[in-house]
Amino acid sequence: MAHKDSAAVPVKDARIMVIGGASLVGSATVDELLARGAREVVIFDNLSFGGQPNIAHLDGNPKVKVVQGDILKLHQLLAATEGVDGIVHLAAYMTLNFDRDPWGGIDVNVRGVQNVLEACRANKVRKLIFSSSNAVYGYGPGVKGDLVEDTPFHAAGAPPAAILYGASKIMGEQLCRDSFRKHGQDYVVLRYSTVYGERQHYRAANALYIVETHDAIKRGERPKVIGDGSETKHFVYVGDLARANIMALEAPATDVAVNTSGPEPVTTLELVKLVAELSGRPDLQPEHVQPDPTKVRLTSGGAFEIVHKAAKDAIGWEPQVTMREGLRRLLAWRDAATN
Amino acid sequence: MAHKDSAAVPVKDARIMVIGGASLVGSATVDELLARGAREVVIFDNLSFGGQPNIAHLDGNPKVKVVQGDILKLHQLLAATEGVDGIVHLAAYMTLNFDRDPWGGIDVNVRGVQNVLEACRANKVRKLIFSSSNAVYGYGPGVKGDLVEDTPFHAAGAPPAAILYGASKIMGEQLCRDSFRKHGQDYVVLRYSTVYGERQHYRAANALYIVETHDAIKRGERPKVIGDGSETKHFVYVGDLARANIMALEAPATDVAVNTSGPEPVTTLELVKLVAELSGRPDLQPEHVQPDPTKVRLTSGGAFEIVHKAAKDAIGWEPQVTMREGLRRLLAWRDAATN
Numbered sequence: 001m002a003h004k005d006s007a008a009v010p011v012k013d014a015r016i017m018v019i020g021g022a023s024l025v026g027s028a029t030v031d032e033l034l035a036r037g038a039r040e041v042v043i044f045d046n047l048s049f050g051g052q053p054n055i056a057h058l059d060g061n062p063k064v065k066v067v068q069g070d071i072l073k074l075h076q077l078l079a080a081t082e083g084v085d086g087i088v089h090l091a092a093y094m095t096l097n098f099d100r101d102p103w104g105g106i107d108v109n110v111r112g113v114q115n116v117l118e119a120c121r122a123n124k125v126r127k128l129i130f131s132s133s134n135a136v137y138g139y140g141p142g143v144k145g146d147l148v149e150d151t152p153f154h155a156a157g158a159p160p161a162a163i164l165y166g167a168s169k170i171m172g173e174q175l176c177r178d179s180f181r182k183h184g185q186d187y188v189v190l191r192y193s194t195v196y197g198e199r200q201h202y203r204a205a206n207a208l209y210i211v212e213t214h215d216a217i218k219r220g221e222r223p224k225v226i227g228d229g230s231e232t233k234h235f236v237y238v239g240d241l242a243r244a245n246i247m248a249l250e251a252p253a254t255d256v257a258v259n260t261s262g263p264e265p266v267t268t269l270e271l272v273k274l275v276a277e278l279s280g281r282p283d284l285q286p287e288h289v290q291p292d293p294t295k296v297r298l299t300s301g302g303a304f305e306i307v308h309k310a311a312k313d314a315i316g317w318e319p320q321v322t323m324r325e326g327l328r329r330l331l332a333w334r335d336a337a338t339n
Numbered sequence: 340m341a342h343k344d345s346a347a348v349p350v351k352d353a354r355i356m357v358i359g360g361a362s363l364v365g366s367a368t369v370d371e372l373l374a375r376g377a378r379e380v381v382i383f384d385n386l387s388f389g390g391q392p393n394i395a396h397l398d399g400n401p402k403v404k405v406v407q408g409d410i411l412k413l414h415q416l417l418a419a420t421e422g423v424d425g426i427v428h429l430a431a432y433m434t435l436n437f438d439r440d441p442w443g444g445i446d447v448n449v450r451g452v453q454n455v456l457e458a459c460r461a462n463k464v465r466k467l468i469f470s471s472s473n474a475v476y477g478y479g480p481g482v483k484g485d486l487v488e489d490t491p492f493h494a495a496g497a498p499p500a501a502i503l504y505g506a507s508k509i510m511g512e513q514l515c516r517d518s519f520r521k522h523g524q525d526y527v528v529l530r531y532s533t534v535y536g537e538r539q540h541y542r543a544a545n546a547l548y549i550v551e552t553h554d555a556i557k558r559g560e561r562p563k564v565i566g567d568g569s570e571t572k573h574f575v576y577v578g579d580l581a582r583a584n585i586m587a588l589e590a591p592a593t594d595v596a597v598n599t600s601g602p603e604p605v606t607t608l609e610l611v612k613l614v615a616e617l618s619g620r621p622d623l624q625p626e627h628v629q630p631d632p633t634k635v636r637l638t639s640g641g642a643f644e645i646v647h648k649a650a651k652d653a654i655g656w657e658p659q660v661t662m663r664e665g666l667r668r669l670l671a672w673r674d675a676a677t678n
Binding site for chain 2: 152
């Protein structure tokens with residue numbers, strides 16, 4: 001990690017572009033940028049994942065510019081990044097999409113990052129915040145214990161799409177490092193753990209589980225737990241990530257990759273009980289089932305914690321929203337959206 | 340690993356394509372295929388790395404067809420793979436090329452593999468042998484001890500280009516797995532360790548060291564050893580890999596990735612002394628120098644052994660050529676070529 005004064009991009013009065021700005025984390029980041037006094041926020045999004053409702057509340061806001069564009073089209077990125085001070089790059093295929101379309105995943109997650117870096121270089125964008133993932137530690141059974149920034153990539157035993165996704169994020173990170181070394185491009189990589197929160201989409205295998213569990217409980221069904229429920233997952237609340245993106249822009253840090261995870265991991269059993277309780281049905285006991293072998297499932301099969309101490313050191317960030325509070329907000333939003 | 344009778348592609352009387360057939364391993368594989376009675380060997384190569392001399396001895400051989408083509412052009416692959424029974428896919432950027440041109444590296448090593456798999460699917464090519472690398476275990480300081488097929492990818496501490504190369508090979512392997520699952524495409528992945536042998540090229544950082552050392556000794560200079568020379572490298576002789584490619588085609592095995600490394604690892608100091616001895620100058624004592632920080636250097640900094648036992652189990656292969664014998668052959672070739 002290097003520090004230099006010039007790597008700080010204060011958000012106030014700045015022009016910031018959020019690529020994938022109509023996504024779960026993107027729309028929350030846009031809101032936070034506006035709250036911090038950004039001069040203009042450019043939402044660059046191909047709107048292919050149905051994100052329009054996530055930014056509907058910004059319609060008519062003079063500080064928001066929506067560009068429907070494709071990161072695979074470099075000329076669109078070049079036009080959109082003129083005069084931009086900083087970029088938060090979120091657009092990506094995740095594992096389920098990689099399973100359906102590996103070609104598209106590699107295009108978006110690797111070539112897309114190359115294009116964004118090229119646009120940064122060409123238009124002298126001062127700083128790029130690249131959203132990576134704890135997928136860079138893999139999803140194999142070897143993922144155990146504390147996951148810190150130099151934990152290796154455990155692939156063995158994971159489905160092809162999960163490995164492709166993780167490797168694509170490893171490559172995206174290294175393209176940033178390469179650009180820093182060759183062109184001095186400032187960047188911070190944030191390795192998101194599994195995101196959840198209001199405007200929850202259906203693309204992420206792990207976060208989807210929360211919504212499915214809640215929906216089942218509301219139908220009066222017992223929630224399903226795969227195996228004994230002792231597997232841990234380590235979620236992070238969407239608002240905490242929006243804050244992390246802004247702090248990464250504003251920090252003097254550059255050329256660094258850090259984990260951004262929630263306060264603590266949770267076992268699947270704890271999670272399901274928490275959802276049942278918050279859904280007003282603590283009486284519904286979880287039903288233990290066997291995994292469906294036809295479904296892409298991401299699990300370490302073990303217990304791990306994604307350590308976020310390095311993020312505190314590098315950009316001053318810590319998660320603030322507990323799993324209970326974040327779930328309460330997600331379920332309240334879900335109930336409002338489905339009633 | 341799955342076994343089925345149909346996954347064996349006997350080479351005798353078969354039509355086999357070698358992509359990257361004008362390379363070091365490619366040309367040796369072509370020779371071996373012809374020796375085993377292949378009906379036709381198609382050399383598909385863009386000839387961009389100056390491989391023409393490697394296949395000059397095949398000029399006029401009626402069983403050899405040379406197609407100057409580009410794996411990034413799917414229509415060229417589709418035309419060339421018609422009626423082909425099996426493919427050995429070797430074309431790739433290595434770390435030094437990734438450093439110079441990450442865009443090209445990702446194209447060739449990832450999109451190129453997708454194109455080859457698509458051509459296999461479209462033209463019902465029965466089996467693909469994909470040359471991966473021990474780079475899938477990474478080049479970080481964490482690479483120590485026995486490297487077996489489920490060793491994780493140690494990236495931390497390695498240069499961007501080395502990580503990009505390793506991740507690109509991880510992705511190539513997973514694209515094969517994905518195609519096996521979705522289309523039943525039979526394949527074997529061979530994870531080459533550092534190749535050396537006659538027709539040695541200058542593209543591989545580690546193997547280059549042998550030739551450079553030999554050249555220095557012939558000029559009467561003391562050979563250079565970086566650090567104390569205790570780092571291990573684990574080479575494999577080119578002829579052993581040519582044999583591995585044929586055995587992988589002919590084995591009933593499919594959907595499996597195995598290491599193909601030489602008989603045993605060697606320390607840098609042992610290697611340099613061996614080269615000095617074989618060059619007739621055992622008196623020239625190695626000079627210990629500090630690493631050049633401006634050069635891309637691939638080293639674990641530690642001691643490791645790439646275990647090839649799984650290759651014996653899966654395809655019956657073991658290395659046969661010792662480091663001493665392989666070096667003797669390489670240096671004799673080098674002397675003949677430069678005299």
